[in-house]
Amino acid sequence: MRYISTRGGQSLSAAQAILRGLAEDGGLLVPEYFPAVSLEDIIALGDMSYPERAAFVLGLYLTDFTGEELLHMAREAYARFDENGVSPLKKLDDGTYVMELFHGPTLAFKDVALTLLPHLMTASARKSGEKRDIMILAATSGDTGKAALAGFADVPGTRCSVFYPKGGVSRAQELQMVTQTGGNVRVIAVEGNFDDAQRGVKRIFSDAEAAARLAERGCVFSSANSINFGRLAPQVTYYFSAYADLVKAGAIEAGEKIDFAVPTGNFGNILAGYYAMRMGLPVRRLICASNRNNVLSDFIQTGVYDARRPFHQTTSPSMDILVSSNLERLLFELTGRDAAAVRAMMEDLKTKGVYDAGEKVLAGMREFMVAGWADEQGTSEEIARCFRETNYLIDPHTAVAMRVLGEYPDRARVCVAVSTASPFKFGRSVAAALGVEGENDFELCDALAALSGVSVPAAIKELPTLPVLHTAVCKPEDMLEALL
Numbered sequence: 050m051r052y053i054s055t056r057g058g059q060s061l062s063a064a065q066a067i068l069r070g071l072a073e074d075g076g077l078l079v080p081e082y083f084p085a086v087s088l089e090d091i092i093a094l095g096d097m098s099y100p101e102r103a104a105f106v107l108g109l110y111l112t113d114f115t116g117e118e119l120l121h122m123a124r125e126a127y128a129r130f131d132e133n134g135v136s137p138l139k140k141l142d143d144g145t146y147v148m149e150l151f152h153g154p155t156l157a158f159k160d161v162a163l164t165l166l167p168h169l170m171t172a173s174a175r176k177s178g179e180k181r182d183i184m185i186l187a188a189t190s191g192d193t194g195k196a197a198l199a200g201f202a203d204v205p206g207t208r209c210s211v212f213y214p215k216g217g218v219s220r221a222q223e224l225q226m227v228t229q230t231g232g233n234v235r236v237i238a239v240e241g242n243f244d245d246a247q248r249g250v251k252r253i254f255s256d257a258e259a260a261a262r263l264a265e266r267g268c269v270f271s272s273a274n275s276i277n278f279g280r281l282a283p284q285v286t287y288y289f290s291a292y293a294d295l296v297k298a299g300a301i302e303a304g305e306k307i308d309f310a311v312p313t314g315n316f317g318n319i320l321a322g323y324y325a326m327r328m329g330l331p332v333r334r335l336i337c338a339s340n341r342n343n344v345l346s347d348f349i350q351t352g353v354y355d356a357r358r359p360f361h362q363t364t365s366p367s368m369d370i371l372v373s374s375n376l377e378r379l380l381f382e383l384t385g386r387d388a389a390a391v392r393a394m395m396e397d398l399k400t401k402g403v404y405d406a407g408e409k410v411l412a413g414m415r416e417f418m419v420a421g422w423a424d425e426q427g428t429s430e431e432i433a434r435c436f437r438e439t440n441y442l443i444d445p446h447t448a449v450a451m452r453v454l455g456e457y458p459d460r461a462r463v464c465v466a467v468s469t470a471s472p473f474k475f476g477r478s479v480a481a482a483l484g485v486e487g488e489n490d491f492e493l494c495d496a497l498a499a500l501s502g503v504s505v506p507a508a509i510k511e512l513p514t515l516p517v518l519h520t521a522v523c524k525p526e527d528m529l530e531a532l533l
């Protein structure tokens with residue numbers, strides 16, 4: 050399988066695509082075609098372990114690696130998840146399941162890809178004869194940063210630097226990052242929002258001088274953001290996995306189409322669902338749920354992407370994004386892989402802050418995608434409703450998806466809401482929604498645990514006892530200097 054750019058250039062192997070992160074022309078790397086998976090294959094996944102499922106799906110895309118190599122990497126990565134496994138399904142009622150993707154080391158769905166990416170990255174370097182250290186750069190809206198740091202900490206041949214918006218992440222998210230140990234990791238706060246941080250990282254990537262200065266130090270850049278195909282591919286697995294589990298449990302007939310509701314920010318998670326659908330997974334609708342930064346849900350309804358709007362800080366900070374990078378991969382597919390059209394749209398976005406994707410893309414999206422958004426009150430009400438009716442605790446990101454799913458009138462017989470973070474990672478907001486009181490975030494988590502009967506994860510419990518190791522702050526225009 051080769052990888053091509055959404056803006057027309059380059060054909061790379063899987064290993065090169067993972068190492069590079071971004072195409073040289075600024076586009077995103079996408080597979081040359083979607084490998085087909087049969088219903089028999091999907092049913093067979095039901096009897097496999099999660100690492101085996103991952104090795105099967107990844108093997109279709111990452112053809113530079115043997116099945117054995119992939120299985121080994123997946124076993125190592127997913128051994129870091131807790132006893133619940135990687136993507137357990139919780140049944141809320143006959144038609145509604147929640148896929149919990151937060152049982153990894155940093156309690157957010159980013160772990161599914163970022164526990165695996167260091168293995169893929171170092172193996173890709175070996176296969177490509179890359180001898181230099183790989184400098185992983187990530188901009189984070191809260192969860193990618195910690196998951197990348199935890200994944201790459203002390204991995205030989207790699208360094209990892211993370212930029213996060215100062216004041217734009219939850220207290221637990223910030224503490225998780227600034228207490229990260231490891232001789233090869235750095236955490237830098239940016240005086241700006243996530244879009245500023247993401248723009249800064251993209252600028253560093255495309256800056257020839259930055260690359261030269263890094264090369265002097267024996268390093269080469271790569272990305273741990275979901276623009277890297279090595280982030281996207283592992284996420285495809287859990288859509289297949291959920292479906293196989295539902296068939297095995299007798300909840301759906303093999304071949305029956307289901308809906309997935311996905312809390313969306315940078316469009317990486319839901320895009321993996323789209324890839325699964327294109328590979329043959331029986332998906333009826335992908336429900337794209339936004340918070341108050343509802344640029345995506347407006348786009349899906351109108352075909353016009355308009356980032357010229359105020360940026361809101363919400364209780365679902367990992368979705369506080371106005372420029373959604375991975376959408377470019379969907380545009381590429383829905384324009385019939387028209388790289389010139391994609392280039393023009395991205396140019397409009399850059400210069401005018403808005404683009405019109407046109408009738409063809411809009412009609413294409415309408416076949417399988419719907420969108421909605423939840424405001425702060427709706428998110429809070431949903432956390433309360435869900436707990437009242439089902440005794441199940443959800444975090445604000447998951448609540449956005451559940452709210453939008455609940456308001457969607459035409460749902461499939463069986464729907465899966467994708468749960469992207471542990472409620473304890475956002476204890477303050479969850480407690481406020483439930484009227485639970487306490488002095489600080491950690492007391493609030495204890496109170497939530499007492500209320501729900503779910504214990505506070507160790508990764509949260511230990512946070513107040515850990516020393517703060519990273520205190521650097523910089524302006525968005527000084528990110529390169531701060532890094533070097």
Ligand SMILES: *Cc1c(COP(=O)(O)O)cnc(C)c1O
Pocket residue numbers: 157158159192193275312313314315316317318319367368446469470
């Ligand atoms: C990153 C993240 C999201 C958004 O996922 P995208 O792939 O960026 O759309 C949603 N919820 C949580 C908890 C996240 O960490």
